[in-house]
Amino acid sequence: MPLVEAPQGRLVCSRAKSAASFFTVLLSALLSWTRSVRAEQDAGVPEEPVAGPLTEVINVRGSRPSGAAQTSVVDAERFAGEAPTVAELLATSPGVSVQRSGGPGQAAFVSLRGASPDQTLVLLDGIPLQGPGGDAIDLSTLPSSFVSKVVVSRGVLGAQLGAGALGGAVELVPKTTGASEPEFGAELAAGSFGSVRVTADAVVSLASAARSMVAVQLDRTNGRFQYERQFTPEIPGAPYYPAVRENADAMRASLLVRTEVPLREGLELDALFQGTAASRGLPGPVGMFTPRARESDQGGIFGARLRATVGETVIQARGWGRASLVQLRALGLGFDCPEGGSSPACAVQQSHTLGTRGELEVTFPVSLSHSIATSLSAGGEWLAGSYAGIHRREIVSLGISDDASLLRGALSVYPALRLDFVGTMTGFSPGLSASARPFLGTAVEPFEVRAGAGVSFRPPTFSELYLDTGPTQPNPDLRPERALSVDAGLRWKTHPFTASAGVFWSRYRDLILYELYPPARVKPYNIGAARIRGAEVQLSVRLPLEVGLEVAYSFVEAVNERPSATQGGRKLSYRSPHRLFARLDRRGDRLEGFVQVQLSSAMPRNAYGTAELPAQVRIDAGAGVRVAGPLWADLEVRNVLDDRTQQDLFQYPLPGASFQATARARF
């Protein structure tokens, strides 16, 4: 009987993430046998002007503070005219690794500090997002034009943000209704591979001082890019042959509506709705193409928040819900389904997910320099899937955090504690962080020291617990993954020059790994362990002539601590030890332009140190001019070196050089 090898090493945990990525990863494995960081831009975070740095290192404080978490803020406005994806915005931050599955419109996932995507929370306006089965969210489903800022908080932040934030959290801050005057914007971008993007947004005033923002984004691409492949990859220097990517088309429509209503003095209501619908081909990895496989998804998020200020006390009540439907068609387990195939394995696979939550949060001062925040949230999540069955679990969380300023403001400490009940699982997440500015009142006042530590857990996803399909065996007895992290860093922030550097050390236990379940299936077990340490450096310099320089560097050393004679002590797969992002740009009144470089060093391709993914370099460049009034025209070239041999982690080819022309206006 032929064997099905366990899917190896997406990351710490080789588990299914979204249905799409799961199956595509599974194909290769099979045949050869995976909350508001509330880093919401709160009152404590100063808004950077448009000409400000690309990313900013901040201490995020909100109603559920992240304390002195090491955080970077990416200002989406700095990329105007470039039409970046959410994944591309994230890739500009240190500590971030984006795992793409091929070209435009295809799945992308984020990993922080070497953790797996499942160990990273992604939130939209404070609402946690999830893929089918509770797995990591596919970033390609999130329209970037709706986002004003992306806040990346790194570290084990379960105490501040809730279960699941083992590597950290990414908060997508949607565009606000903040402008006092009506505002309209539109953008049309077209480029290689038949890619077209249309976006439009409007901020309007309604009755009773209410203001609303409406935004739409339409994307499509035929995905037919040229690439080069080897037929005999083990032969050193084997020739490359030209090929064209097929069945990689994608189309998505998204809508965002946000309304803010000041009810009366000290009482505000805001509501948000985001809906999206899409269809795309699932082309499969090189050599295992699936020319008929398709995925469609529809989903929506609705949230409403009531915020009351009584004296110095802030009370927030919030409710939200999210729902999604994902359908996979003609996606056989390791083979291409024939046209109109009657095989049950090629039938439509559906996954419905639903999540709801109610939250109450009270922040009150103890003294002028000391405040306490308490929170209670309760809700549930449901899954109904073709191969997972129908399941639900309740979620209840209790949290308390402290924000104390000592030594005349020179030292701030942020202890936090959270108790999460997820189904039958209970997790306790303590955290402590502190920041100090020891040189207040001196010439080196901008110098700041910060440190933090946290312990938290990630409950198993519905997929890990119940997904029973093809070669995947569920394991309802899984326990939560656990993690401990300590970090420390320095920061210097002045107007023309901002720099930060930090180090971290993390330890993961009870990691959920898919193992061969003899003879032909894989099953998840709590058998993994790892330690990850690293360093992050970020630099931002404003130069004359409105030129800016940004550099983000990450070092990660991820070591497998699983007690295994073959894996123990080896590097975890798919983690690039060195990542560098550098960008030089100019944002002027009439001319703008940029050039940026992304570099990732070679990384292990399996858990045994016997295969390697080579280093990759990508250079992008673009320029724009204000043609008339508010109308800008931009031209961008990606992968300037036209390297057509690059592949993502799972042997999906990546496009060579491509261009995009954009016309945009805001008035």
Place this chain on the structure above:
Amino acid sequence: MNRSVSTRSFTLALAAFLASCSGGSFRAPPPLASIPLPSGSALRPFDPTHPTRPAPAVIASGPSGSAFVSLTNLDDNFAPGGPGMLVRVQPETGVTTVILPGGADDHACTNSGVVRNDGNRLLVVCTGSFSAQELRGRAVIEVDPATNAPLRMAAPPAGFQPSYVAGGPRKIWVGDFGSARLYSLDRNTFALADAADESHPAIQLPCPASLTYVADLLVNGNDLFALCGADEGYLVRLDPESGAVKGDKVLVGAQPTAMTVAGDGRLAVVNSVSGTITMVTIGAQTMIAEVNFFSFGKSAALQDVRARGQFLYTVASATNTVQKLDLSVKDPAKMLVAEVNTGDGSNPWNILPLDDDQAIVSNFIAGNIVGVDFRKGARP
């Protein structure tokens, strides 16, 4: 791969004889580029609404240059969807003959994933379904390669699901897919020997992993070798008469899938998920493993290894390729002398070298047999 000593000796002798007759290296008749296998109704699906695939797996050599290929006959969920089959193939003509090892009862043998040449007989392993509710179809069947007729059949002991088989002098050894245990059949009577009853217990392999199974078996001389398939894969040497473990086990790699005796007497083991070849030197009392003797750099997912003189032939299902390695080359960077792609989506599973440069390959997903010539270009 796992051929018995007698067969190997016979093959080598025959090759040498033919080589001497031709005055140079033996050249087999060129195999056809592609040999189709039964499909559709010819696979006798249990349920006509659940079509099956031939899903050819292991190839064993047969008489007169023929080969026998086991067809697992699985549905699209990789569950048995029809009777297990064996196909006799003549590589140079493409003539195929379908054999039903289970005879008239289509459920007597399912998921026939392994066939081994056992001298003048073939041994077919019917693994059956992996569903705990379906215990039919599990068996070891002896087939006469001369007449293509099934001769004898033996069901496994309770709690066993046969994985691999190797014929010893007096016992036929069978591995379990659910554990690191062996049972045996008496070669003369085809009745259960080890694991027959409490007084004749199964042989427990000393493999520490909790999730392990028997990934291959091989009889070589006075030794029975067993591969423990696990993330920590071990090679164990046993006495082919008693099943007693001889010496210490050795670590070979992650998820070993196949082994063979190389021309220099060492054992070559391929490890699927670590993508490596481990060479094991067999001493009188000890085994010395050279782990990661050769590494494939592209997540190769190795499924098979065969030997012919100084050459090793490997199958990498993830990259749809087969390779030829020259063990006489000392520089690992130059050891891989040829590679051939078997086609997108083919998922090659087993290889049978016909001479030093030609071979046939079973493609598990493509559902065919292809002929490859390592002297020709890389593309199929």
